[in-house]
Amino acid sequence: MRIVSVDPIYLKMPSITTAADGTQDTLLVRIRTDEGIEGWGECDASPLVSLSVYCCPMSHGNIINIRESLIGERIDGPEDVRRLRARVLRQGLDIQQIHHAYSGADIAAWDVVGKKLARPVYQLIGGAKQYPKLPYASVLFGNSPQETIQVARGLKERGFGAMKFGWGPLGSKDAAFDEALVRSAREGIGNEAELMIDAGVCWGNDVEKVLERAKTFAKYRVTWLEEPLHPDAIGRYGELARRRPAVPIAAGENCGTARTAEDYLENGGLSFIQIDAGRIGGITPARITCEQAQKRGVTYVNHTFKSRLSLAAALHVFADAEKFKYLEYPAAGSRLAFDLVKGLERDAKGMVSLPEKPGLGVEVNIDVVREFMVPVRVELSGLTVFESERL
Amino acid sequence: MRIVSVDPIYLKMPSITTAADGTQDTLLVRIRTDEGIEGWGECDASPLVSLSVYCCPMSHGNIINIRESLIGERIDGPEDVRRLRARVLRQGLDIQQIHHAYSGADIAAWDVVGKKLARPVYQLIGGAKQYPKLPYASVLFGNSPQETIQVARGLKERGFGAMKFGWGPLGSKDAAFDEALVRSAREGIGNEAELMIDAGVCWGNDVEKVLERAKTFAKYRVTWLEEPLHPDAIGRYGELARRRPAVPIAAGENCGTARTAEDYLENGGLSFIQIDAGRIGGITPARITCEQAQKRGVTYVNHTFKSRLSLAAALHVFADAEKFKYLEYPAAGSRLAFDLVKGLERDAKGMVSLPEKPGLGVEVNIDVVREFMVPVRVELSGLTVFESERL
Numbered sequence: 001m002r003i004v005s006v007d008p009i010y011l012k013m014p015s016i017t018t019a020a021d022g023t024q025d026t027l028l029v030r031i032r033t034d035e036g037i038e039g040w041g042e043c044d045a046s047p048l049v050s051l052s053v054y055c056c057p058m059s060h061g062n063i064i065n066i067r068e069s070l071i072g073e074r075i076d077g078p079e080d081v082r083r084l085r086a087r088v089l090r091q092g093l094d095i096q097q098i099h100h101a102y103s104g105a106d107i108a109a110w111d112v113v114g115k116k117l118a119r120p121v122y123q124l125i126g127g128a129k130q131y132p133k134l135p136y137a138s139v140l141f142g143n144s145p146q147e148t149i150q151v152a153r154g155l156k157e158r159g160f161g162a163m164k165f166g167w168g169p170l171g172s173k174d175a176a177f178d179e180a181l182v183r184s185a186r187e188g189i190g191n192e193a194e195l196m197i198d199a200g201v202c203w204g205n206d207v208e209k210v211l212e213r214a215k216t217f218a219k220y221r222v223t224w225l226e227e228p229l230h231p232d233a234i235g236r237y238g239e240l241a242r243r244r245p246a247v248p249i250a251a252g253e254n255c256g257t258a259r260t261a262e263d264y265l266e267n268g269g270l271s272f273i274q275i276d277a278g279r280i281g282g283i284t285p286a287r288i289t290c291e292q293a294q295k296r297g298v299t300y301v302n303h304t305f306k307s308r309l310s311l312a313a314a315l316h317v318f319a320d321a322e323k324f325k326y327l328e329y330p331a332a333g334s335r336l337a338f339d340l341v342k343g344l345e346r347d348a349k350g351m352v353s354l355p356e357k358p359g360l361g362v363e364v365n366i367d368v369v370r371e372f373m374v375p376v377r378v379e380l381s382g383l384t385v386f387e388s389e390r391l
Numbered sequence: 392m393r394i395v396s397v398d399p400i401y402l403k404m405p406s407i408t409t410a411a412d413g414t415q416d417t418l419l420v421r422i423r424t425d426e427g428i429e430g431w432g433e434c435d436a437s438p439l440v441s442l443s444v445y446c447c448p449m450s451h452g453n454i455i456n457i458r459e460s461l462i463g464e465r466i467d468g469p470e471d472v473r474r475l476r477a478r479v480l481r482q483g484l485d486i487q488q489i490h491h492a493y494s495g496a497d498i499a500a501w502d503v504v505g506k507k508l509a510r511p512v513y514q515l516i517g518g519a520k521q522y523p524k525l526p527y528a529s530v531l532f533g534n535s536p537q538e539t540i541q542v543a544r545g546l547k548e549r550g551f552g553a554m555k556f557g558w559g560p561l562g563s564k565d566a567a568f569d570e571a572l573v574r575s576a577r578e579g580i581g582n583e584a585e586l587m588i589d590a591g592v593c594w595g596n597d598v599e600k601v602l603e604r605a606k607t608f609a610k611y612r613v614t615w616l617e618e619p620l621h622p623d624a625i626g627r628y629g630e631l632a633r634r635r636p637a638v639p640i641a642a643g644e645n646c647g648t649a650r651t652a653e654d655y656l657e658n659g660g661l662s663f664i665q666i667d668a669g670r671i672g673g674i675t676p677a678r679i680t681c682e683q684a685q686k687r688g689v690t691y692v693n694h695t696f697k698s699r700l701s702l703a704a705a706l707h708v709f710a711d712a713e714k715f716k717y718l719e720y721p722a723a724g725s726r727l728a729f730d731l732v733k734g735l736e737r738d739a740k741g742m743v744s745l746p747e748k749p750g751l752g753v754e755v756n757i758d759v760v761r762e763f764m765v766p767v768r769v770e771l772s773g774l775t776v777f778e779s780e781r782l
Contacts, residue, residue: 016450017451024450052439057416060410060415061409061410063436095488096436096488097491100488259625263654263658374771376770377768
């Protein structure tokens with residue numbers, strides 16, 4: 001079959017704040033074929049910037065937009081998905097945002113092929129069987145230690161076996177305040193659950209400070225300390241690893257290319273690498289990183305802070321990897337993200353598995369798409385080069 | 392003084408082909424201050440995608456557009472330019488295209504500060520004096536060996552001491568054809584001039600083929616072989632270096648972040664690193680790479696395939712580095728690129744220097760901007776979020 005349409009669809013909440021909450025808007029990508037099969041994907045990126053990668057005029061042979069590279073192409077099996085990715089990246093070689101933007105299309109292409117072949121995506125990318133994951137509830141710190149205890153207690157009541165607190169005021173005051181936040185999180189969740197801390201790049205390039213904080217946080221039994229440094233500071237991550245921090249270090253959510261992930265693996269000395277399939281360019285490159293991590297003995301973890309469409313895509317990447325047990329599981333966020341796609345609930349043991357269904361195995365609620373959709377029109381020299389489809 | 396406006400301006404030729412000719416369109420950035428000082432910069436990137444980074448709505452605290460980060464900010468000296476860059480990148484942490492897009496604004500900001508302080512930019516970034524550069528004429532291979540000889544003879548008549556041929560049909564047929572292209576280039580330019588070859592990523596990940604071709608090309612005295620591999624294949628570049636290719640290897644034009652350049656320097660084993668200030672995020676990060684290259688004994692070269700505004704920006708970065716003698720000097724391209732900015736002609740010895748004038752030292756021809764400008768309008772939910780200024 002052939003691809004007949006590729007639609008980037010911009011959704012947003014009515015009002016948006018500066019909070020590090022990635023569920024306030026999103027970019028979906030829908031691919032349709034001439035056999036009537038429809039696949040969906042989601043990007044974790046600026047919707048407008050990524051959308052423009054679907055419609056930007058050609059600048060030369062290395063700047064050709066995604067739609068032009070995809071429409072009319074054959075798509076029948078996994079090799080086509082890989083070929084299409086190579087084609088899009090080659091023709092978009094000089095578009096920096098190409099990976100962020102293509103993520104949704106790569107995910108949608110896997111969904112299409114899974115539906116066509118009546119198999120779940122994790123099998124199409126080489127998985128023989130899937131293993132249930134331990135979801136860790138991923139939330140932002142409260143604005144104070146007191147608020148953080150409340151958030152933590154709420155999560156505990158919901159029965160999570162692992163919880164991650166991040167961003168918010170961490171790093172904005174002194175060491176005592178940072179410790180109070182982490183202590184509050186541990187107090188609130190109790191002694192049994194696993195606790196992860198996400199520093200949200202708050203210490204920039206300061207390896208000394210990270211070593212100090214890691215020592216303090218270790219008292220509260222922290223599974224990992226995430227993104228303590230700037231994402232570009234991969235050399236500093238390597239230095240940090242050589243100095244043996246008191247808690248394991250996780251990073252990588254910002255990887256926007258497969259090479260950046262490989263750079264982290266080769267030079268960053270991480271214990272956990274966190275890949276967002278909605279940023280790195282989709283399931284295809286995320287799977288490459290997952291396999292590289294396996295070879296190097298680094299634990300692969302998804303990064304997900306969007307709807308359950310993204311969660312499903314993220315989980316297909318490493319569903320078959322028994323050793324990689326943690327699943328980032330957004331436990332707070334907008335109505336947009338929570339209503340858009342249902343499913344992937346925890347089972348009686350508190351674990352999460354993929355439905356054994358074709359493609360991604362989840363359904364987009366088109367009424368929610370309509371409710372939150374932002375119609376986009378881009379006009380160059382008075383001519384419309386992009387206009388959102390009516391849904 | 393304070394920034395009062397930041398205008399991304401999209402220019403294009405009436406018709407655009409798939410040729411690897413970067414002068415067919417462009418994105419300029421103009422910054423104005425409340426003291427009436429105006430600075431200009433140019434990006435080497437998709438104009439529409441980069442423009443959208445100037446106007447995209449906020450998604451959360453890590454996706455805030457460039458205009459919002461800059462307008463109203465103080466700009467008085469070099470420290471402000473660095474501070475503004477840090478601010479823009481922090482607030483745009485999750486916008487992959489931020490570096491490509493910000494390049495023009497960083498360059499414009501240096502132009503503003505140079506004009507305010509009445510000093511050339513190369514001095515403001517630490518240069519005591521400048522050294523003339525050897526311009527190498529940068530052109531595309533002809534479609535055949537015969538055409539290539541013609542192109543080469545034409546350049547020789549123009550008196551260039553160094554010439555680079557690239558892209559076009561190289562790598563599209565067999566080894567004999569590739570050799571014929573390189574032999575023709577050498578024949579056409581004569582024995583005295585330096586010859587560089589740009590493979591335009593044509594051998595992907597194939598290290599063996601690059602080793603073979605390097606051996607063949609060495610017969611024609613090649614100063615460097617550029618981008619024989621895919622830009623993401625930094626590990627392969629390292630492998631290539633360990634296997635001692637018969638000609639020196641150059642790469643790096645695709646570096647879209649300072650870390651990617653550092654990754655090339657640390658792991659790519661290059662002899663020459665080629666940085667485009669219009670892609671890596673402007674003069675500020677290009678200068679960081681230039682200093683890192685100096686420490687590592689790698690030769691820094693500009694990558695430039697836009698107007699002389701870009702050439703001036705590129706030259707300020709390493710004007711003071713006596714050892715780094717080569718200057719990529721576009722010698723073919725569109726009327727847009729050639730008429731937009733004049734200057735930087737070769738002197739009697741065939742060398743190129745910067746004018747000792749404030750800022751970048753070159754002037755944008757506003758009539759040419761008007762002639763080639765593409766007015767852009769972006770509408771979200773019926774409301775205009777961007778509309779090009781009338782000039």
